[in-house]
Amino acid sequence: xxxxxxxxxxxxxxxxxxxxxxxxxxxxxxxxxxxxxxxxxxxxxxxxxxxxxxxxxxxxxxxxxxxxxxxxxxxxxxxxxxxxxxxxxxxxxxxxxxxxxxxxxxxxxxxxxxxxxxxxxxxxxxxxxxxxxxxxxxxxxxxxxxxxxxxxxxxxxxxxxxxxxxxxxxxxxxxxxxxxxxxxxxxxxxxxxxxxxxxxxxxxxxxxxxxxxxxxxx
Amino acid sequence: xxxxxxxxxxxxxxxxxxxxxxxxxxxxxxxxxxxxxxxxxxxxxxxxxxxxxxxxxxxxxxxxxxxxxxxxxxxxxxxxxxxxxxxxxxxxxxxxxxxxxxxxxxxxxxxxxxxxxxxxxxxxxxxxxxxxxxxxxxxxxxxxxxxxxxxxxxxxxxxxxxxxxxxxxxxxxxxxxxxxxxxxxxxxxxxxxxxxxxxxxxxxxxxxxxxxxxxxxx
DNA sequence: TTATATACATACCGCCACGTATATATTCAA
DNA sequence: TTGAATATATACGTGGCGGTATGTATATAA
Numbered sequence: 001x002x003x004x005x006x007x008x009x010x011x012x013x014x015x016x017x018x019x020x021x022x023x024x025x026x027x028x029x030x031x032x033x034x035x036x037x038x039x040x041x042x043x044x045x046x047x048x049x050x051x052x053x054x055x056x057x058x059x060x061x062x063x064x065x066x067x068x069x070x071x072x073x074x075x076x077x078x079x080x081x082x083x084x085x086x087x088x089x090x091x092x093x094x095x096x097x098x099x100x101x102x103x104x105x106x107x108x109x110x111x112x113x114x115x116x117x118x119x120x121x122x123x124x125x126x127x128x129x130x131x132x133x134x135x136x137x138x139x140x141x142x143x144x145x146x147x148x149x150x151x152x153x154x155x156x157x158x159x160x161x162x163x164x165x166x167x168x169x170x171x172x173x174x175x176x177x178x179x180x181x182x183x184x185x186x187x188x189x190x191x192x193x194x195x196x197x198x199x200x201x202x203x204x205x206x207x208x209x210x211x212x213x214x215x216x217x218x
Numbered sequence: 219x220x221x222x223x224x225x226x227x228x229x230x231x232x233x234x235x236x237x238x239x240x241x242x243x244x245x246x247x248x249x250x251x252x253x254x255x256x257x258x259x260x261x262x263x264x265x266x267x268x269x270x271x272x273x274x275x276x277x278x279x280x281x282x283x284x285x286x287x288x289x290x291x292x293x294x295x296x297x298x299x300x301x302x303x304x305x306x307x308x309x310x311x312x313x314x315x316x317x318x319x320x321x322x323x324x325x326x327x328x329x330x331x332x333x334x335x336x337x338x339x340x341x342x343x344x345x346x347x348x349x350x351x352x353x354x355x356x357x358x359x360x361x362x363x364x365x366x367x368x369x370x371x372x373x374x375x376x377x378x379x380x381x382x383x384x385x386x387x388x389x390x391x392x393x394x395x396x397x398x399x400x401x402x403x404x405x406x407x408x409x410x411x412x413x414x415x416x417x418x419x420x421x422x423x424x425x426x427x428x429x430x431x432x433x434x435x436x
Numbered sequence: 437t438t439a440t441a442t443a444c445a446t447a448c449c450g451c452c453a454c455g456t457a458t459a460t461a462t463t464c465a466a
Numbered sequence: 467t468t469g470a471a472t473a474t475a476t477a478c479g480t481g482g483c484g485g486t487a488t489g490t491a492t493a494t495a496a
Contacts, residue, residue: 005463009473028336030248033453045454046475054455116336118246131398157425158415165395166412172394173387180349194384197376201419222492227443251483263484264445272485 013051015041020062021108029059029117056122063126066113069106070133072096074140083144086153086203090195093171094188101187111179138168145202155204163202170194231269233259238280239326247277247335274340281344284331287324288351290314292358301362304371304421308413311389312406319405329397356386363420373422381420388412 019041023032034055038045052058073096077089084092100106119127141164148154154163174194178187237259241250252273256263270276291314295307302310318324337345359382366372372381392412396405418425 006472012473026338028248028338030246030336031338034455035453044475047473049455050473055453116338118248118334118336120244120246120249120334127398134395134398155424157418162411162415165408166388166415169391169395169408169412170384170388171391173389173391176390176394177352177383177387180345180352190383190387193380194387197380197384197419200375201415204424222443224442224493230443252485253483262445265443267485268442268444 012041012043012047016043016048016051016058017062017065018105020058021105021112024059024062024112024116025108029112029123034058059117059123060126062109063113063129066109067129067133069100069109070137074136077140077144083140083147085151086144086148086199089144089148090199093195094192097191098188101183107179107183110175114176115179134168138164141167148202153203155202158202167198170198230259230261230265234261234266234269234276235280235283236323238276239323239330242277242280242330242334243326247330247341252276277335277341278344280327281331281347284327285347285351287318287327288355292354295358295362301358301365303369304362304366304417307362307366308417311413312410315409316406319401325397325401328393332394333397352386356382359385366420371421373420376420385416388416 016037019037020032023037023040027033027036034045034048037058038048041047048058052061073093076092076096077083083089100110113126113130117123117126119130142161145154145158145160145163149158149160154160171191174187174191178185178190234255237255238250241255241258245251245254252263252266255276256266259265266276270279291311294310294314295301301307318328331344331348335341335344337348360379363372363376363378363381367376367378372378389409392405392409396403396408414425
């Protein structure tokens with residue numbers, strides 16, 4: 001019941017975060033009790049308060065996980081300040097989406113943060129993170145589209161910034177519907193189809209249904 | 219303190235709903251107290267319990283308002299089972315969006331239902347309404363695109379159902395970003411631009427920037 | 437006019453969950 | 467070996483909030 005080894009303590013911490021993920025998902029962040037979180041993790045509220053201070057601390061620690069995922073996408077899209085070609089760009093997004101779809105933990109986490117949390121008062125710091133992550137992703141999108149425009153990959157009537165906002169809204173929309181439907185449809189399929197249409201519009205080249213690869217290599 | 223007239227009772231009811239709208243927005247549905255709602259409305263919890271039974275009843279009554287708004291859009295899009303041309307279609311959506319943007323009450327309501335509520339356990343009925351409304355809207359979209367396809371207004375590579383899901387995701391995404399940003403940008407402008415690109419892609423006709431009206435009359 | 441239903445206000449009760457304080461058992465460093 | 471820091475469990479106090487029960491004044495119908 002007391003400090004075993006440092007590693008075991010870390011395992012307790014992880015167990016608590018995993019438990020919080022599930023309990024927040026089931027009860028909602030506001031209605032979830034720390035006691036239930038602790039019991040699901042196989043310990044008591046003492047451990048929660050030791051590791052996270054209070055409920056907000058626990059929530060923010062959990063939120064950190066989502067932040068890491070988002071950053072992962074951002075880095076994948078812009079490995080070294082250099083943007084990839086549009087065709088490759090779409091593929092990277094799809095890989096991230098597919099990973100999300102097949103990782104129950106990520107889905108739980110995203111559901112908690114998007115659908116089971118009332119961003120108000122003390123939750124404000126998390127909302128700020130969300131906003132910054134949104135801006136960061138949109139910025140990466142925009143930079144990629146700007147470089148694509150310079151390379152002549154963009155149909156002339158598209159503005160890079162507008163394309164970025166458009167794409168971002170599209171992704172947020174698909175994700176929101178997917179989470180709301182309780183993953184009732186194949187997210188990958190939806191997004192694949194959506195991206196296909198979007199990118200072909202972007203490039204001004206009609207999509208080729210015959211082609212085996214997902215995107216025309218514009 | 220007691221039954222004045224029937225009309226005054228209805229006014230109390232409306233005042234309570236308006237208060238709930240604001241208090242739920244500020245505190246989140248779960249953390250909001252009925253006492254604060256009542257005080258904001260200028261009465262006590264007695265009135266709340268009389269009119270709505272309990273907290274869930276109050277919430278569902280408020281939710282009804284949003285449902286009405288959504289139905290308004292649905293009816294506007296398909297007045298008499300007949301769908302309009304795509305160009306007009308986009309305009310109707312924009313009118314609804316503009317109305318939402320300039321109606322603080324509607325924005326509050328939508329924010330509460332989309333960003334200040336944890337849909338869990340007893341909130342399930344509201345989530346069901348949300349899902350049904352989503353399906354209903356998507357269905358209207360799909361029907362319109364089907365008829366558009368029959369009229370030859372759709373580029374051949376678009377499937378009506380896919381176009382409907384695409385459009386729906388796009389709208390949900392724009393709205394979500396707008397609400398999350400606390401209405402920091404012009405929703406109408408964003409959506410106008412987005413719809414313009416989307417519908418020109420749909421019809422396979424590049425958008426004409428020179429034209430004064432928003433959409434090419436395809 | 438009076439009884440009854442209505443439209444609230446007030447009072448009371450009970451729970452629950454959070455935070456804190458404290459106890460306790462290990463580990464680790466000296 | 468021992469003290470201090472660590473990693474929990476347990477115990478305690480308490481504030482808030484929701485539901486219900488009840489009080490009460492007014493409208494309305496008979």
